[in-house]
Amino acid sequence: MCQLLGMNCATPTDITFSFTGFAARGGRTDHHADGFGVAFFQNKACRVFIDNTPCCQSPVAELIKNYPIKSRNVIAHIRKATQGSTALENCHPFMRELWGRHWIFAHNGDLKNYRPALGGQYRPVGCTDSETAFCHVLQSLRGDFGNDEPSDEALFAALESLTREITVHGVFNFLISNGSALFAHCSTSLYYIVRQWPFAKAHLIDADMTVDFSRTNCQADCVAVIATKPLTDNEVWTRLEPGQLLAFDKGRLARQATIPIPEAVQRKNAENLACA
Amino acid sequence: MCQLLGMNCATPTDITFSFTGFAARGGRTDHHADGFGVAFFQNKACRVFIDNTPCCQSPVAELIKNYPIKSRNVIAHIRKATQGSTALENCHPFMRELWGRHWIFAHNGDLKNYRPALGGQYRPVGCTDSETAFCHVLQSLRGDFGNDEPSDEALFAALESLTREITVHGVFNFLISNGSALFAHCSTSLYYIVRQWPFAKAHLIDADMTVDFSRTNCQADCVAVIATKPLTDNEVWTRLEPGQLLAFDKGRLARQATIPIPEAVQRKNAENLACA
Numbered sequence: 448m449c450q451l452l453g454m455n456c457a458t459p460t461d462i463t464f465s466f467t468g469f470a471a472r473g474g475r476t477d478h479h480a481d482g483f484g485v486a487f488f489q490n491k492a493c494r495v496f497i498d499n500t501p502c503c504q505s506p507v508a509e510l511i512k513n514y515p516i517k518s519r520n521v522i523a524h525i526r527k528a529t530q531g532s533t534a535l536e537n538c539h540p541f542m543r544e545l546w547g548r549h550w551i552f553a554h555n556g557d558l559k560n561y562r563p564a565l566g567g568q569y570r571p572v573g574c575t576d577s578e579t580a581f582c583h584v585l586q587s588l589r590g591d592f593g594n595d596e597p598s599d600e601a602l603f604a605a606l607e608s609l610t611r612e613i614t615v616h617g618v619f620n621f622l623i624s625n626g627s628a629l630f631a632h633c634s635t636s637l638y639y640i641v642r643q644w645p646f647a648k649a650h651l652i653d654a655d656m657t658v659d660f661s662r663t664n665c666q667a668d669c670v671a672v673i674a675t676k677p678l679t680d681n682e683v684w685t686r687l688e689p690g691q692l693l694a695f696d697k698g699r700l701a702r703q704a705t706i707p708i709p710e711a712v713q714r715k716n717a718e719n720l721a722c723a
Numbered sequence: 724m725c726q727l728l729g730m731n732c733a734t735p736t737d738i739t740f741s742f743t744g745f746a747a748r749g750g751r752t753d754h755h756a757d758g759f760g761v762a763f764f765q766n767k768a769c770r771v772f773i774d775n776t777p778c779c780q781s782p783v784a785e786l787i788k789n790y791p792i793k794s795r796n797v798i799a800h801i802r803k804a805t806q807g808s809t810a811l812e813n814c815h816p817f818m819r820e821l822w823g824r825h826w827i828f829a830h831n832g833d834l835k836n837y838r839p840a841l842g843g844q845y846r847p848v849g850c851t852d853s854e855t856a857f858c859h860v861l862q863s864l865r866g867d868f869g870n871d872e873p874s875d876e877a878l879f880a881a882l883e884s885l886t887r888e889i890t891v892h893g894v895f896n897f898l899i900s901n902g903s904a905l906f907a908h909c910s911t912s913l914y915y916i917v918r919q920w921p922f923a924k925a926h927l928i929d930a931d932m933t934v935d936f937s938r939t940n941c942q943a944d945c946v947a948v949i950a951t952k953p954l955t956d957n958e959v960w961t962r963l964e965p966g967q968l969l970a971f972d973k974g975r976l977a978r979q980a981t982i983p984i985p986e987a988v989q990r991k992n993a994e995n996l997a998c999a
Contacts, residue, residue, distance in 0.1 A: 486812075489811050489812075490810060490811070490812065491812040491848050491849065492773070492808075492810065492811035492812035492814070492848070492849070494771075494772075494773060495771065496770075496772075497768070497770060500906050506786060506789070507786065507790070510782060510783065512784045513782070514782045514783070515792065534766060534767075534768065535765050535766070535770070536765075536767040536768035537766035537768065538768070542818075543820060544819060544846065544848060546843075547846035547847060547848055548844065548848060549848055553764065566870075567869070567870035568844060569820065569823065570823035572766065572820060572823055572824060574826055593843070594842075594843035614988070622952045648797060659787070678789075692939070
């Protein structure tokens, strides 16, 4: 299956440490070698770097490891293709604009018999079920709220309702962000950690690298990191329960809901931890 | 003013040579040091690299100079801000999706009293007149053709009509591409060259660099390069007349039209070669 990495922070923070461990899984410590992508929000701007070479070898990944981009919301993805070819247009994360904001989406999973009616406002460029789901989500949000950006609470409720609709089609672990909050849904596997004052040392699982965050961070900083599997071996990561949808804001868990996953889907999910 | 660079090719081609000369103008040989961006179409995918550090110093620009990305359509921009801050969200080129294709737009100019009615389908993320014009263009194309992608001919006619509408507001040199064709409009300054068999040597103006294209290209290759000012000193570049709109397809000039620029705007354009 693919893997997801997300970060939501109180203050702009660079993700080079977490990304270094995550990138190793793109062909070195794990087999997610069918491309990768990472999106950095910087205020309203969003930069998306994608490559269809293995993340552990990509010059684009090298740039990201060595160029500390400070961001309050990051979403990254390493891909092991199941639906859609390894073409660049199928690399996550995907970006679209809604309400004058960029939106970013990455998915780990596999949706079956999922053919939402897309009206044409958002149309997939590639051929993954993931990008189709993203278009469906944005089209539905626009349908629900028109041109008026909803409150955080109303947005969360709408995402909960959409997730409920889509999750019956299969494995739907995803991260989505509008540059303000970051939303994470777990079908099968997702963990998070909130790093805050007083910060401590962290050591990567996938590379022999330690950072002492107490030397680099201050009291105002607060950083939530979300990943398919824990990235460090000396910290306590919280496992999301299947069905949990979480919203992170300013580095902290802000909202949560649990969407029951139908039993038939749960059985299938356990059998098939794949990724589009 | 800002500067534009575009490339449209018959076969995927890397732009490292032209970009090296162009990037030097981003703070070394010229003063366009308020950020830069470059977008590469690769089949249906599009990668956009933007940075708000001067292009001549940017690690992202270094990556692009050293990582030969083969593309059939490229649009690049170096910025000297007049409208909108140097924030990253104001860096060109801008990207949106229409008809399941990415669209890329970059503008050199300054539009006055330009406030199109945007219905919300496309909304600027930053605060430049350029991104507003791009949203207006895409909204109008969707209005004209609905969900059905038009023929190349009909698309060109629609772009001609939109350019006629917008160009009365000021300097509107632009490049736009849907990954298939590349369209170039000249208000004040734009040049192009078509390199084809038998290829020859080219020497940059802004860096002491020569490439012998006869060694790297074959008979099937054909490459149109469009730039605000010629990039080489030993080739003949064709100057676009103010008002010309050109379409390039597979490396060749495919369509052209001339849109008269009102005299009052011509006078203003001559006075003020600025850039948003």
